[in-house]
Every structure is written in structure tokens, then in C-alpha cells.
Amino acid sequence: MCGFAGxxxxxxxxxxxxxxxxxxxxxxxxxxxGPDDEGIYSEQGFGCVHRRLSIIDLATGQQPMLSQDxxxxxxxxxxxxxxxxxxxxxxxxxxxxxTQSDTxxxxxxxxxxxxxxxxxxxxxFAIALWDKRIQQLLLIRDRVGICPLFYTIDQGQLVFGxxxxxxxxxxxxGLSLSAEALDQIFTFWAPVSPHTIFxxxxxxxxxxxxxxxxxxxxxxQYWEWSYDEDFSQASEEQxxxxxxxxxxxxxxxxxxxxxxxxxxxxxxxxxxxIVALIHKYGNVxxxxxxLNFDQGNFDEANFQQALVKKLGTEHSNIMVGxxxxxxxxxxxxxxxxxxxxxxxxxxxxxxSGLVKDNNFKVVLTGEGADEVFGGYDIFKEAKVRRFWSRxxxxxxxxxxxxxxxxYLNLPSGNHNVYLKSFFGQALDSPDxxxxxxxxxxxxxxxAKTFFSDDLNSHLRNKAMDVLMESLPSKISSxxxxxxxQYIESKTLMSGYLLNSQGDRMLMKNSVEGRFPFLDHRLxxxxxxxxxxxxxxGMNEKYVLKKVMSRYVPDEIIQxxxxxxxxxxxxxxxxxxxxEEFQYYLSDSMLGQSGFFSSGKVAMLQKKAEKGKPxxxxxxxxxxxxxxxxxxxxxxxxx
Amino acid sequence: MDEKKIALRKFVLENYLFTEDEGALKDDDSFLDxxxxxxxxxxxxxxxxxxxxxxxxxxxxxxxxxxxxxNKVLAFIxxxxx
Numbered sequence: 180m181c182g183f184a185g186x187x188x189x190x191x192x193x194x195x196x197x198x199x200x201x202x203x204x205x206x207x208x209x210x211x212x213g214p215d216d217e218g219i220y221s222e223q224g225f226g227c228v229h230r231r232l233s234i235i236d237l238a239t240g241q242q243p244m245l246s247q248d249x250x251x252x253x254x255x256x257x258x259x260x261x262x263x264x265x266x267x268x269x270x271x272x273x274x275x276x277x278t279q280s281d282t283x284x285x286x287x288x289x290x291x292x293x294x295x296x297x298x299x300x301x302x303x304f305a306i307a308l309w310d311k312r313i314q315q316l317l318l319i320r321d322r323v324g325i326c327p328l329f330y331t332i333d334q335g336q337l338v339f340g341x342x343x344x345x346x347x348x349x350x351x352x353g354l355s356l357s358a359e360a361l362d363q364i365f366t367f368w369a370p371v372s373p374h375t376i377f378x379x380x381x382x383x384x385x386x387x388x389x390x391x392x393x394x395x396x397x398x399x400q401y402w403e404w405s406y407d408e409d410f411s412q413a414s415e416e417q418x419x420x421x422x423x424x425x426x427x428x429x430x431x432x433x434x435x436x437x438x439x440x441x442x443x444x445x446x447x448x449x450x451x452x453i454v455a456l457i458h459k460y461g462n463v464x465x466x467x468x469x470l471n472f473d474q475g476n477f478d479e480a481n482f483q484q485a486l487v488k489k490l491g492t493e494h495s496n497i498m499v500g501x502x503x504x505x506x507x508x509x510x511x512x513x514x515x516x517x518x519x520x521x522x523x524x525x526x527x528x529x530x531s532g533l534v535k536d537n538n539f540k541v542v543l544t545g546e547g548a549d550e551v552f553g554g555y556d557i558f559k560e561a562k563v564r565r566f567w568s569r570x571x572x573x574x575x576x577x578x579x580x581x582x583x584x585x586y587l588n589l590p591s592g593n594h595n596v597y598l599k600s601f602f603g604q605a606l607d608s609p610d611x612x613x614x615x616x617x618x619x620x621x622x623x624x625x626a627k628t629f630f631s632d633d634l635n636s637h638l639r640n641k642a643m644d645v646l647m648e649s650l651p652s653k654i655s656s657x658x659x660x661x662x663x664q665y666i667e668s669k670t671l672m673s674g675y676l677l678n679s680q681g682d683r684m685l686m687k688n689s690v691e692g693r694f695p696f697l698d699h700r701l702x703x704x705x706x707x708x709x710x711x712x713x714x715x716g717m718n719e720k721y722v723l724k725k726v727m728s729r730y731v732p733d734e735i736i737q738x739x740x741x742x743x744x745x746x747x748x749x750x751x752x753x754x755x756x757x758e759e760f761q762y763y764l765s766d767s768m769l770g771q772s773g774f775f776s777s778g779k780v781a782m783l784q785k786k787a788e789k790g791k792p793x794x795x796x797x798x799x800x801x802x803x804x805x806x807x808x809x810x811x812x813x814x815x816x817x
Numbered sequence: 818m819d820e821k822k823i824a825l826r827k828f829v830l831e832n833y834l835f836t837e838d839e840g841a842l843k844d845d846d847s848f849l850d851x852x853x854x855x856x857x858x859x860x861x862x863x864x865x866x867x868x869x870x871x872x873x874x875x876x877x878x879x880x881x882x883x884x885x886x887x888n889k890v891l892a893f894i895x896x897x898x899x
Binding site for chain 1: 831832834835836837849852855857859861880881
């Protein structure tokens with residue numbers, strides 16, 4: 180991965196040439212994304228800067244890259260994994276190459292196919308392509324949102340970049356936070372695309388391209404994560420065979436690199452599958468990296484070790500405790516550029532630090548399998564709740580939820596009442612579009628108790644309304660299971676998992692993540708499967724388990740799903756409730772930002788300091804408030 | 818009983834509603850219906866009753882009939898004191 184930024188001055192008479200010094204400052208703010216090289220291009224009306232992390236074609240892959248006639252200027256972040264095949268095809272058709280890079284393939288594809296070129300790309304990418312002849316800028320983002328890309332309009336100039344901090348030097352009035360985006364984050368964990376936490380700063384939505392000229396800005400969706408109403412008629416055996424071949428290929432093409440490639444190993448099915456496939460088909464040395472927690476209930480070391488021993492990988496791990504999370508929290512938020520409600524991104528940033536310390540620049544991970552094949556507990560939970568909704572007075576149906584979440588801290592006595600108070604929400608409307616996610620969002624939204632009156636008074640459009648408006652109308656026709664998958668991929672995956680917990684935590688240490696399960700061919704294949712092939716009874720990712728049973732030990736195939744969780748706010752010193760964060764939660768700082776009620780926050784802090792465990796909602800609130808304050812301090816106040 | 822009521826109301830207001838505003842909670846407001854208590858909150862309430870108000874709570878007594886509002890909790894405490 181790399182990083183880039185740029186300016187398109189849309190003034191009718193051509194605009195200014197963006198100064199090299201300004202472009203350099205923009206690139207400097209994201210130098211962690213590309214510490215190996217810097218390239219700058221500027222002409223009247225357009226300028227860009229590229230920061231390079233050299234992974235493919237180390238010798239000649241520098242950017243910005245110009246076409247041979249110098250009419251096209253390209254900056255690109257990411258990887259085109261099928262560039263070898265595309266290049267061969269283009270060479271056969273007479274296109275001449277001067278480099279071995281995937282970047283040059285993009286230029287020639289655009290010359291050949293115009294805007295349609297993007298449909299040929301299999302990869303993860305953010306692209307800015309300036310076509311001088313027609314004075315048009317394309318901003319393009321990969322199908323599922325692995326690579327970030329932001330833009331804003333500032334005094335007639337379109338300013339864009341891989342991270343918002345790259346935009347900042349070019350903004351005439353700095354950045355401010357959006358009350359409505361905060362409301363969305365405190366409901367869904369991420370803003371609803373294309374919004375960001377920053378007012379008037381937008382992301383290019385996944386699967387979209389922005390076509391910008393001097394008079395218009397068009398947003399074109401070139402790919403959509405969608406589901407067919409007619410499911411595949413293939414037999415289970417055929418589906419298993421097809422998935423096997425797709426997964427092997429998706430993994431193999433993601434090993435294309437001119438530097439060594441490592442793998443994240445969590446101990447779950449998904450990462451174990453990738454490790455096992457590389458072992459079998461990769462023809463590269465296996466190098467694995469794991470995260471361990473000193474709190475036993477979060478740790479998966481036994482399963483990690485089982486696979487390390489079986490496959491003989493060279494393995495490194497990092498042990499993380501609540502103190503480490505507290506120490507790394509501020510730096511994490513500088514990189515997420517967004518409030519977070521759980522601490523889970525922090526250990527992921529520490530893990531990429533381990534990868535960097537071992538001189539690796541690229542890791543494959545199992546991210547995406549739970550969204551693509553329906554692995555998360557929330558899908559099972561929705562299934563049980565739907566089953567329960569058919570007989571809401573049943574005494575035993577809600578008890579299935581207790582089996583699903585054995586770690587739920589339920590009081591003894593009448594479980595049902597408490598299960599019903601949480602999971603029973605929306606039980607009377609099981610066909611509503613967001614049925615699956617209502618309990619989660621309601622719990623998260625409790626953190627809004629701490630919003631200040633001033634913030635509440637600025638909320639015009641409620642988070643749920645904004646989300647509902649963003650969903651395609653055809654979602655109502657999806658099967659309930661697919662509907663839940665769609666909502667999960669649109670809210671949590673692209674906005675949070677691939678962003679705050681993914682790209683940002685990898686790139687802060689100049690490490691590129693690659694995600695075989697998010698190969699669009701796999702997504703399209705899985706979208707056609709009958710939901711029962713994905714979750715058979717309560718057996719999640721059934722078809723994937725069938726494929727992987729020949730490569731992955733039984734103990735991993737058969738283990739119950741453990742969601743990735745990190746220790747939350749803890750008691751004692753050096754924690755999110757500790758002294759070092761008093762500054763951000765002080766009356767004066769809360770007053771300056773104006774988002775939270777200082778009286779309520781003081782009571783929450785007092786409760787945390789007393790050493791009693793916080794509830795999920797309270798812990799999310801404290802993490803969310805603290806991270807919002809850090810975003811304000813880092814990007815608005817300074 | 819008044820002292821216990823004052824202590825109980827203060828506990829619920831400060832720990833779950835994060836306010837000192839007495840008007841934020843009526844004595845008959847349902848803790849569950851109003852989203853004031855979740856499962857962790859109930860455990861905390863039981864600890865408070867046991868540690869601060871010397872009222873032990875058995876497993877089969879953890880029901881909304883006993884613990885779902887200020888008045889219900891006070892009535893429960895009253896029955897335990899006899």
C-alpha cells in the first residue's frame with residue numbers, strides 16, 4: 180500500500196498550479212503509508228503527491244506515473260493482484276510497457292477501455308487519475324473499501340487524499356467535527372458512507388468512482404455487494420469444489436510480491452485457512468504473526484500453537500495487556516482519525532508493529548470470511564430471535580441465546596426477563612430491514628446518554644434515518660440472512676473493520692494487509708449460495724468448513740466461534756480510566772469540544788475509578804468519549 | 818426506610834443515569850422498560866443491596882417483581898427485613 184494526496188483547482192480559467200511545498204506537506208502527513216519514496220507532480224489546475232511503500236517493481240514503479248504521451252497522470256495506492264494476466268493481455272494487443280509494475284497496467288487499461296477499465300481489476304485500490312486532455316479527474320476506490328480515499332471541496336478546489344490528515348494543509352478553514360457523524364458512530368461504530376467524522380469531508384464509497392471536471396462531480400457505482408433472489412442450483416459438492424478453487428486462486432494471487440509476505444494467525448478458522456492454503460499451495464516460506472492477551476478469556480494461543488506446530492511455521496507473537504492498550508491509545512486515535520467505541524483496533528496496531536520489527540511489509544489475513552460466509556454470532560442471534568418471534572411467550576426459545584453467548588453475565592433467577600429486555604427488541608417486526616442489528620445498535624446508542632444538550636440540539640437527521648436512506652430498496656427482497664450480511668458489510672465492515680481496525684492499524688507501521696476472502700469473485704460466488712449452505716442449522720460458515728476440513732486440524736474446524744475482542748476499559752493505573760487521560764476528560768477540555776456533558780462524564784469516570792467493572796454500554800461510552808476528545812485535540816484544536 | 822430510599826435513588830441516579838437530577842427518575846419507573854439496567858446493571862444493583870443496604874438476594878428472587886423500580890426494590894427490602 181502507499182498513500183497519495185492532491186488538489187484539483189476547478190476554476191474555469193485553469194486555476195493555479197498547486198505549489199510543490201504544499202503537496203510535500205500533504206504527503207508528509209501520511210509518510211507512514213509510504214516511507215520508501217516521495218513523488219510530486221504539478222501543472223496548472225492539478226497537482227498530486229505520492230508516498231511509496233515499495234512492494235512490486237522496486238526499481239521502476241515510482242509515482243506519480245505519466246502515460247507515454249504525458250496526458251495521463253496516475254497516483255495509486257494498493258495492489259492489482261491480476262496485473263500479470265492483464266499485462267500479458269495488453270502486450271498481446273500492442274501496448275508497450277516501460278516498467279514491471281501494476282501501476283502501468285492501470286494506465287494502459289484506462290487508455291483501452293475508458294471508465295470501464297476498473298471492472299477488470301481484481302485487487303484493493305484507491306486511484307486518482309488525471310486526464311489532462313479532457314481536464315477530468317477520476318477518484319476510484321476498490322469494491323469493498325480496503326483502501327481509503329477522502330475528498331472535500333475547499334473554495335472551488337477539490338482536495339483529496341488517502342487519509343484526512345493529508346487534506347489538512349490545503350484547507351483554508353481547517354477541520355471541524357460533525358455532530359451527525361458522531362451520532363452515527365455512537366450507533367453503528369462508523370459513520371454512514373460517504374460521511375466521515377469531519378464536516379464536509381467525504382469518503383469515496385466502496386465500489387464507486389467520482390468523475391470530476393470543472394463543472395460537475397458525478398458519483399458512479401461500478402460494483403455492488405448484492406444478493407440474488409434466485410439461489411445457485413449447484414449441488415453441495417459442486418459448491419465445495421468451486422469455492423475451493425476460488426479460494427486457492429484468491430490466496431495465490433495475493434502472494435505476488437517482490438518482498439517477503441507474512442500471515443496473521445488468530446487461531447480461528449479464517450486465518451488458519453489462509454495459513455494452511457499458503458502451506459499447501461504458496462511455495463513461499465511460511466511466516467506467521469499472532470496477538471495474545473494476558474487476560475485468558477480473550478486469548479487464543481492454544482489454537483495458534485496447534486497450527487504452528489502442525490505446519491512448522493516460523494512464528495512470532497506479541498502479548499498485549501490493558502496497560503499496553505492504554506499507552507498506545509492516543510497514537511491509535513491519531514491514525515484512526517475517528518472515534519472508536521471498543522479498544523480492539525489498538526492491539527491490531529501493536530501487531531503490525533511486530534510485523535514491521537521483523538522487517539515484513541505485507542501480511543495476508545482472514546478478514547472478510549465472517550461477512551462473506553455469514554460467520555458472526557449476530558447472524559445466529561438474528562436467526563434465534565426470528566425463531567423466538569414466532570412464539571414470543573415461549574419460555575425456552577430465548578434460552579437458545581444463552582447458549583449462543585455463554586459469556587453473557589446474566590443474573591441468576593429469571594433469565595428470560597433479562598434476555599427479553601435486550602434481545603427481545605423488534606420481536607414484533609421480524610421482517611423489518613434492520614431486525615438483525617437492532618439489539619447491537621440499541622446497546623451502542625446508550626453511550627449517547629453522555630451527549631451534551633448542545634450536541635443534541637444540532638442533530639438534524641437521526642442516525643437510523645440516514646442509514647435507512649442509504650440502503651438500496653432491493654434489500655427488502657433479500658432473504659433475511661442475506662439482509663443481515665449486507666447490513667453488516669455496509670456498516671461495520673467497510674466503515675470500521677477495514678478502516679479503523681484494518682488499513683489504519685496496518686499502515687501506521689507501513690504494513691500492507693491483503694484479504695483473500697474479500698476477492699470479489701469469492702463475494703459474488705458466496706452471494707449466490709443458499710443461506711443454508713452458509714449456515715447449516717447453527718453451524719456457521721458450513722461450506723467454508725467443508726472446503727477447509729482437508730487442510731485445517733479438526734480442533735480448529737470444530738471449535739466454537741470466538742469473536743475477536745480486546746480488553747476494554749480496565750481499572751487501576753495506566754488504563755483508559757487512568758490519570759493520563761484526565762486531561763481529555765477535564766471540564767475545560769469537554770467544554771472546549773462541547774460534545775459531551777461534563778457532569779455525566781465525571782460520574783462515569785468516578786464509577787470507572789472506583790474499580791467496579793463497567794457494563795458494555797458504559798465501557799463503550801468511555802472509550803467513545805475519550806477517542807472523540809483525542810480526535811478533536813489532534814485535528815480540530817491543533 | 819427513608820435513608821435507604823435516599824441511598825437507593827442516589828445509587829441508581831449516579832450509576833445508571835449519570836445525573837444528580839432527582840426529576841430524572843420516578844419511584845415507579847421500570848428499570849427494564851426504560852433501559853436503565855442491563856444484565857450487568859442488575860448484578861451491580863444486587864451487590865449494592867448486599868453491601869450497602871445489608872439485604873441479601875437469593876437467585877430465585879432476581880425477578881422484575883422485586884427489582885424493577887425504586888418502589889419494588891424498597892418493597893423487597895421491606896419483606897426481607899421481616
